[in-house]
Amino acid sequence: MKELEKTQRLSIASVLVVLLVLISLLMYKRPKHVYNTNSKNTLEKVISDDYFIGLDQINNPDYILVDVRNQIEYNKGHLDHAINIYTPELLNKINSKLLKKNKKQNKTMLLYGNNPHETIAQFMLLYQIGYKNTKILTVENSYFENKLITKNSPIENATVDINAFIKESVKNSFKALKKTTKI
Amino acid sequence: MINRNLAKVLSFRYKILALVLVLLAAGLVLLPKYVKHEGISPKELLSNAISPERYISTDELAHKIIEQDPSFLLIDVRDEESFKKFSLPYAINIPLKKLLDEESVNYLDQDEYDIILYSNDHFYADQAWIICNRLAFKNHRVLEGGVNEWFATIINPEKPTENMPRLAFDLYSYRKAASMYFGVAYPEQARPAVSTTNKTKKRRVTVRKKKKMAAEGGC
Amino acid sequence: MGPLIPNGFIPDEWNNIIAIIIGLAFGYILEASGFSSSRKLAGVFYGYDFVVLKVFFTAAVIAVIGIFYLDYLGYLDFNQLYIHPTYLWGAIIGGIIMGVGFVTGGFCPGTSVCGAAIGKIDAMVFILGILIGVFVFSELYTLFEPIYDGYFLGNQTLMDSLGVSPYWFIFIFTIIALVAFFVVDQIRKKVKKVFY
Structure with missing residues (x-):
């Protein structure tokens, strides 16, 4: 009899373990968004540079413009036919549905913000969770007399040769020095 | 009565437990499989990416370099050519396409130094930051505005006009002093022996491999 | 997580x-659960008590199923777990020595400490034997080193070396365990009862 008690304890323990597994299975919610590319592929995509679209190319029926700025700025002025997905709300339910719909219809989403910097995080995130139909519209938006001015914006070009500037400044100062010493 | 029923059930307990085990194991076989990818969850990545905390201003960086703060690594993610042409002092070159090479990861994935990424603008540096952030590398920051901003604020600061607040003048004199530290010479403050500061500074950094904690086993 | x-x-x-x-x-x-009794432990070799086999087999099955469920659900990263490195011949020879010691002494290293804790003299002698063994091994380490460090196969699991899907492997492993329990029970019924 004593032995039976012991085995009962064992079976109770194992039933508890099984219950635990079942409960964790039932409680488990599959995350809505999971990565479907690894970091290496993402890096290759990022280097490839084929995800930039200029302002002159947007007249394509397959393109959907996505404004990543907040609602206030969107209401103040946005490009024609643009939809608004504010960055922090990118992964919420409504926007997820929207993203899925666009993916199904094979539309390409063009992200734009006040400048291209504002879109890079969204673009890379969307790319990594499987929305490969995303591109960046390289534009800069600014306001002039309450009207939205949109112009192309170059990505990452070196504007000045700093070493040359420093050398020049040193030369100039030498000249100045010579002048002062002459006088 | 209940006891008897219980005893009846319990007499089958081994069979029941065996059945449960088989079911659990079969469940593993039958569950739909999906490929798992590394990295923190996309939601976390998004909330990290929209926080402006990752940016460090050029003034802060200049301060750090002048103070010779040993706690950070400057990493240049542009290609070798532009790195050779001009780089910030003490920077290490890791072109974007080599970001995930083993050698680079040794620099990026460690917790001894803060990492400051920069490029011409902060576009490429941001891309590098996002990739590193997904892989949960710690203490990464991005130089806001990159080299262009560095030029506009530190190397060639704009002279404030008369009607600007005093703060602007203070900032200007600070930036001017900083630019002189980085080799720029001004005519009105010319000194004869100034030309030696313009060599590129290199710092040797030995990065210890982040130790992977592996549990030891035993019976 | x-x-x-x-x-x-x-x-x-x-x-x-x-x-x-x-x-x-x-x-x-x-x-x-009575593992501090050397009679119970040695019973598995003589066929009158198979608790050792049942316990360790169940533990292995439960652990592997649990780990894979946790891995599947994302609570645990399977790749970060420590996998014991395989030194092939070291493991084989060590296993044989351990088995012989198990049959003759009636304890495995863990249970001997357990037995010593409740005051069993044979367990204490067994521990002494372990210590002598450790001493001899360390003295002759240079002699044993090629076997101890050689034949290194890396941190391998059975699934790696057999090249089968882990899920099917677990399923088959579970079936084997259950069949083993059944067979073992039949054997125990046939062998004369020993009271201890």
Whole structure:
């Protein structure tokens, strides 16, 4: 009899373990968004540079413009036919549905913000969770007399040769020095 | 009565437990499989990416370099050519396409130094930051505005006009002093022996491999 | 999420404290389920008591199923777990020595400490034997080193070396375990009862 008690304890323990597994299975919610590319592929995509679209190319029926700025700025002025997905709300339910719909219809989403910097995080995130139909519209938006001015914006070009500037400044100062010493 | 029923059930307990085990194991076989990818969850990545905390201003960086703060690594993610042409002092070159090479990861994935990424603008540096952030590398920051901003604020600061607040003048004199530290010479403050500061500074950094904690086993 | 300590959910400093707590629990359960009796332990070799085999087989099956469920559900990263390195011939020879010691002494290293704790003299002698063995091994280490360090196959699991899907492997493993329990029970019924 004593032995039976012991085995009962064992079976109770194992039933508890099984219950635990079942409960964790039932409680488990599959995350809505999971990565479907690894970091290496993402890096290759990022280097490839084929995800930039200029302002002159947007007249394509397959393109959907996505404004990543907040609602206030969107209401103040946005490009024609643009939809608004504010960055922090990118992964919420409504926007997820929207993203899925666009993916199904094979539309390409063009992200734009006040400048291209504002879109890079969204673009890379969307790319990594499987929305490969995303591109960046390289534009800069600014306001002039309450009207939205949109112009192309170059990505990452070196504007000045700093070493040359420093050398020049040193030369100039030498000249100045010579002048002062002459006088 | 209940006891008897219980005893009846319990007499089958081994069979029941065996059945449960088989079911659990079969469940593993039958569950739909999906490929798992590394990295923190996309939601976390998004909330990290929209926080402006990752940016460090050029003034802060200049301060750090002048103070010779040993706690950070400057990493240049542009290609070798532009790195050779001009780089910030003490920077290490890791072109974007080599970001995930083993050698680079040794620099990026460690917790001894803060990492400051920069490029011409902060576009490429941001891309590098996002990739590193997904892989949960710690203490990464991005130089806001990159080299262009560095030029506009530190190397060639704009002279404030008369009607600007005093703060602007203070900032200007600070930036001017900083630019002189980085080799720029001004005519009105010319000194004869100034030309030696313009060599590129290199710092040797030995990065210890982040130790992977592996549990030891035993019976 | 897991494993908890390498991922920083529990600070590294707690490592030893947790180890002590788990060790105490392990010892308590060993003793409570009668593993401090060398007759019970040796019974598996003579066919009158198969508790050892059942316990270890069940533990392995439960652990592997649990780990894979946790891995599947994303609570645990399977790739971060420690996998014991395989030194082929070292393991084989060590296993044989351990088995012989098990049959003759009636204890395995863990249970001998357990038995010594409740005052069994044979367990204490067994521990003494272990210590002598450790001493001899360390003295002759240079002699054994090629076997001890050689034939290294890396941190391999059975699934790696057999090249089968882990899920099917677990399923088959579970079936084998259950069949083993059944067969073992039949054997025990045939063998004359031993009272201890």
